[in-house]
Every structure is written in structure tokens, then in C-alpha cells.
Amino acid sequence: MAEDLIRVLTGRFPSGLEVLSTAPGDEVVAVGADMLLDVMTWLKGQPLDYVMLLDLTCVDERPLGRGFTMVYHLQSLSRNHRLRIKVFLPAESPAVRSLAGLWKNANWLEREVYDMFGVAFTGHPDLRRILMYDGFEGHPLRKDYPLRKRQPLVKERIPDA
Amino acid sequence: MKGGFITTRFEHVLGWARKYSLFQYPFITACCGIEYMSTACAHYDLDRFGAGLTRFSPRQADMLLVVGTVTHKLAPVLKTVYDQMTEPKWVIAFGTCAVSGGIYNNYSCVQGIDRIIPVDIYIPGCPPRPESVLDGLIKLQEKIQNQRPEWRWQKT
Numbered sequence: 001m002a003e004d005l006i007r008v009l010t011g012r013f014p015s016g017l018e019v020l021s022t023a024p025g026d027e028v029v030a031v032g033a034d035m036l037l038d039v040m041t042w043l044k045g046q047p048l049d050y051v052m053l054l055d056l057t058c059v060d061e062r063p064l065g066r067g068f069t070m071v072y073h074l075q076s077l078s079r080n081h082r083l084r085i086k087v088f089l090p091a092e093s094p095a096v097r098s099l100a101g102l103w104k105n106a107n108w109l110e111r112e113v114y115d116m117f118g119v120a121f122t123g124h125p126d127l128r129r130i131l132m133y134d135g136f137e138g139h140p141l142r143k144d145y146p147l148r149k150r151q152p153l154v155k156e157r158i159p160d161a
Numbered sequence: 162m163k164g165g166f167i168t169t170r171f172e173h174v175l176g177w178a179r180k181y182s183l184f185q186y187p188f189i190t191a192c193c194g195i196e197y198m199s200t201a202c203a204h205y206d207l208d209r210f211g212a213g214l215t216r217f218s219p220r221q222a223d224m225l226l227v228v229g230t231v232t233h234k235l236a237p238v239l240k241t242v243y244d245q246m247t248e249p250k251w252v253i254a255f256g257t258c259a260v261s262g263g264i265y266n267n268y269s270c271v272q273g274i275d276r277i278i279p280v281d282i283y284i285p286g287c288p289p290r291p292e293s294v295l296d297g298l299i300k301l302q303e304k305i306q307n308q309r310p311e312w313r314w315q316k317t
Contacts, residue, residue, distance in 0.1 A: 132269070133234045140268040149268060154236040156276040 005083065008048065008095075013039060020086065028084045036087055037097045043074060043083070044102060048073040050083060053103040056110065058117045060143045066089035068119055089119065098124035116141035162242040172309065173267045179223075179249065180302040181211035188242060191229025193256035205291040210298055219245040221238030224279075224301070230258040243278040251281045251301060256288050263287060 006022055008102065009012050016035050021028040031039050043050040054073040070087040087096055098121035099106040110121045111130040118139035121127055129136065133153060138145050185207075187197060201207045201215070208214075216222040219242045231239055243252070254274050257263035260283045262272035274280060281304060284297040 108302070145268065150233070151268070152233050152236065152276075154233075154240050154277050156271075157279075 002020075005048070005081065009043075012042060019158060026084070027049055027084065030088060032085050032088045033089060033096050034084075037099070037102075039085070040072070040099055040102055043085075047077045048076060048083075050076045051110075052077060053099070053106055054082070056099070058105055058113045058114065058119055058141075060117060060141065062091050063143055068094045068117060070096055070113070070119065093120070094118070095120040095122055095123055100126075115139065118142065173306075174201045176306040176308060180305040182214075182300075183210075183212040183224040183251075183301075184214050184222045185212055185224045185227045186216055186219050186242070186246065187228060188239060189226075189228040190231060190235065191256075191258065193228045193258070193288040196291060196294070197226065197228045197255065200291040200294045205293075205295060207298065208301065210295070212298060219243075220247060222246055223250050223258050225250065225252045227252065227259045227274050227280075228255040230263070230265055231274050231277070232269050233271060234269070236271055236277050239274065240277055250317055251305065252278055253282045253284060253297060253301060254280045255284050255294065255297075257285055258287075260285055 005027060006019055006029070010017055010019070013035070016032040017039075018030040019028075020030055042048075052075040054075050056070070056072050059069045059071065061067065066088060067156055068089040068091070070089060072085040072087075074083045074085065075081070076083075089096060094117075096119065098110055100110060100121075101123070107125065108130060110124055111127065113119050113125075114121060114127055115129045115131050115137055132140065135153075138149075183260065187194075187201075189197060199205060201213070206213070212224065219225070223246065225243060225246060227239065243250075252274075254260045258265060258270070259274050262270050264287075271277060282297045282301045284293055286293050289297075
């Protein structure tokens, strides 16, 4: 099934894909940022039927000499199979197409990635912070966010000795 | 003299009355809440110490139990709850997170609620056993018994 999946996928998209892993049950495919929405739309439909977006997250790989990496976990319920899609984004002003129109849960997941990593999602209906509060500066899960930086909302008092 | 009489000090009676009628407001945000429920329910029974009456409005409470992690986002809420409580009022920091931030020394968590509001009793533990909670409560009762009427205004 693994070779089958990769063959079908690369057959449909001959260029722009990079197969990172073909281990059964752990297939990873890198997709160009410009063709993400096309690939995802096709994967969600027939014949592969990846109807479920399990998770959507991001990795700050700038210390490794790369930029940001978006990771999408898909599951096909009818075929009982998973697929991981990666998108490599530049270190400076990373942006990628939003999948909120394709999967409802992508809306909040993308807001979380925007909040934590500062990745802009073009076409997102409501791109604003979801976990941190208004007025918070920076994106705390970026590797260059200072470890000890604190941004309290309430003026902190000096505790009793 | 017939009938007899007893003498006492007014502050002593006041402290005695206050320490056995603590109306608590549980401000529960995390897993310590399970331990709070265990303490409050029949097996350990906070009510034995006169602290069984849970109020769900801070305006009716005089003991604030801060149970669990407080984030910077939640800090204004905790401050408001504390400010809404009427005097006299006492605060218990329940569990390591409320005491010092615990393991969450990061961008999002308050490093101990005493950075926001004054705390009377700290109960460490992750989570604290119900016995430690009862011990903390008894220590608070001792503190209330011996408090002078003007203590709060001196403190802040």
C-alpha cells in the first residue's frame, strides 16, 4: 500500500513533490508551498480519501539552517491509512495558503501556529492569536524568543519576604 | 456572685468566630482541583473545620483557594476575584504551581500568585495530599485566631 500511495501521488503530481519517507505507515512527502492547496484538495477527495486532518503544526528549524517547516497529519478513514505532508517555508516572513476552507479544524490549528510561530496563513478567515493575549509581543515557540522573557498583564507586586 | 460569668477578650472571640466560619471561594484551574474535591468531600471533609460552605461568588467568600496554575492571561481575572472579596479575606496558594509557578517556568505562567495578590498560607505539593491541605487550613485558622483587627491595613 505504501508504494501504491506514493506512486499514485507522484503520478498525479509529477513535479514539485519530494518523497522523504516511504516506510509503511510513516509516509512523508514534502510539497512546495505554492501547490499545497491543490495537493491537499486532491488528497481529501477520491481515490485516496484523506478526509481527516489530524493535526497541523510547525517546527522552527532555523538552527538547522532551514526555515520553518509546516507539518500536516492526514488520515483516511476508509483506507485506514495516514500520510504526513511537510512544507518548507523561508526563515523570513513565512507564509502559506490556509486550509481552513478545506478542513474546519484547520481554522484554530492555523491560528495556534500563527500565535506560536508567526506563520502567516493567506486566505485565513480570522487570523489572530488564539492562546496568548492581546498585546503579547513576539511568538513564544520561536527558537529566538528569549527563554526568560516575561510579559505580565498585571503589574507584579513584590512578594512578602 | 450567683450564676457566675466568664471573661474573655473581644479579639479572641472575633478570631474564634472567624476561623470556624470560613466561606471559601475555590479558584480552580488545573489538576490540583481533583485533590481539592477529595479534600472537600466526605472522606476528608473540610466541613469538620468550619470551611465546608463553598460560595460561587467572591463577594460572599472570605477564603480564596487558588488551586492550580495561573497564567499571565488569567492573572487579571484572579486579581478581580480577589478585589471583589470583602474584608476580612484570606488567600491560600494550593499546590506548587500557585505557590511558585512549579515546573512551568516559561513565557505563559505566573511564577507564584503572590506576585499578584497577597498570600496567607502556602501549601506545597504536586498535588498536595488532602492531609497537607487540612494542615494548611489549620495553620490558617491559627493565624486568624491570633490576628489583630488592623492587620490587613498594615500589610498593604
